[in-house]
Amino acid sequence: MSEKKHIFNAKHVAIIGLGLIGGSVARGIYRAGFRGELVGAVENEADVKRALTLGLVDACHTDIASAVGQADLIVVAVPPAALAEVLAQIAAHAPRDAIITDTGSSKQSVVALAQAHLADRLAYFVPGHPIAGTENQGLDAGFNTLFDGRRVILTPSQDTAASALDCVVGLWKELGASVIEMDAAHHDDVLAATSHLPHVLAYTLVDTLAALSERQEIFAFAAGGFADFTRIASSDARLWRDIVVANRGPVLDVLDTYIERLARIRSAIADDDHDTIDGVFGRAKAARDEYGADRRESAS
């Protein structure tokens, strides 16, 4: 523990990746009154300049070694494809007792990478996933209220040190989020259903419609419901490919269940089977209304 009053008890925080999530963490850390040094790592010199222009961090580097050399706390917010290399660099250059957390959308794949690359630092690694985001990306996409009232799932294991877990819980609370702990496998099942599957469905729908001969008219006559329904298809395509592949097992499980149920409703429509259609639509409306009511409650 530091004697000076430093939020999160850290003097040096490093954020690897300053896109929507990493950039929002940086903005949120400043909003919370952090007075230590905030250091970023980004991919190229143009992003270094942009990060400093935006005031996202106190210092910014393209090499991870420079970014993490003095870090007490390291937040990794890079796409899944970059994670292995980033963890290897952290293992090589960060102080031995630096606390490390990530923000990835699938957790079993992250745990496997951590076991491979952070073998002797597993006690200080806390896998994490903030349930927050928008369809935007890049250094300009973040904002300091992204995590307000949102949930963050942490998936510590029996290896995780209590002090490391406390530090990461403290970070997210300062950023305005509430923290829930669960098993990595359970996390992956839940997120496959609520996030990864909807992205697969939305991308596939927009691609299907774009291939139809009426393409121009289809998009011209789409109303507000379509805009909402397909908004997530504007998300970073490469990132979402990586997420879906990283969480392949749970995604395929829930996708198969969905395909089966879609075949059932297809038959019901073909057979004019009102009872089955009413069952599906009615149960869905009830569940969605209940969910909407919960959201409004928790927002108030």
Added chain:
Amino acid sequence: MSEKKHIFNAKHVAIIGLGLIGGSVARGIYRAGFRGELVGAVENEADVKRALTLGLVDACHTDIASAVGQADLIVVAVPPAALAEVLAQIAAHAPRDAIITDTGSSKQSVVALAQAHLADRLAYFVPGHPIAGTENQGLDAGFNTLFDGRRVILTPSQDTAASALDCVVGLWKELGASVIEMDAAHHDDVLAATSHLPHVLAYTLVDTLAALSERQEIFAFAAGGFADFTRIASSDARLWRDIVVANRGPVLDVLDTYIERLARIRSAIADDDHDTIDGVFGRAKAARDEYGADRRESAS
């Protein structure tokens, strides 16, 4: 043509059904400065009271005969299941030269009903569909700007009188919408893709997730993307069953195409086939971004 200045050249306008669409037509007609008599028809006395309390119409009835007895223009905004009976009542009680239009989401089924029930009035019947809506329903759901900047599709046939078409075009322009004419079959293909299919997918998704053992957590950990993606699953379930059934052929065609493409992306995820996933996700993102840009342009 009336000599007095009456918006839409009508002195007596009747609106059958005062839910989201009919109620918004009523509110929009007043906003446009209509000085004739606006008469509504609703299902029961409670709705009559509510309609008058809200000031939706000048007079309101539960029987269609009373509502349409003097009408120059009749707007039918009832669920598909009620349409046949409403058209039969109009045929029996409206003035011979009353212009009739509807707001239904599928047009070939409406044309078939009109041929059955309005046989000797087909010249005065203009099938219509405003591409506008929200997930809400009921007499309180409408608002007088619902059609501002929206598109309305009319599907006149060779039977349609030019004067009737002009009148209905005038109505929608006064309500703030732009009007496009197309073939009923073409309308049904386009709407199956942009509206009916997304509703089927959203209802099926929410019902699928609600049936999973992790149901509570799934909804608890759903983020903003999920809320947007599933909003249309809060739409009136019975209404959407009727729409999907009424437009069965086009809905099944586009649903089958979608199921085929979903099976393809499923295989690509299972096989770690990045090229196929990147193709689908990338094309979808490009199309959705383009669509989003168009929407922002047309809104400005």
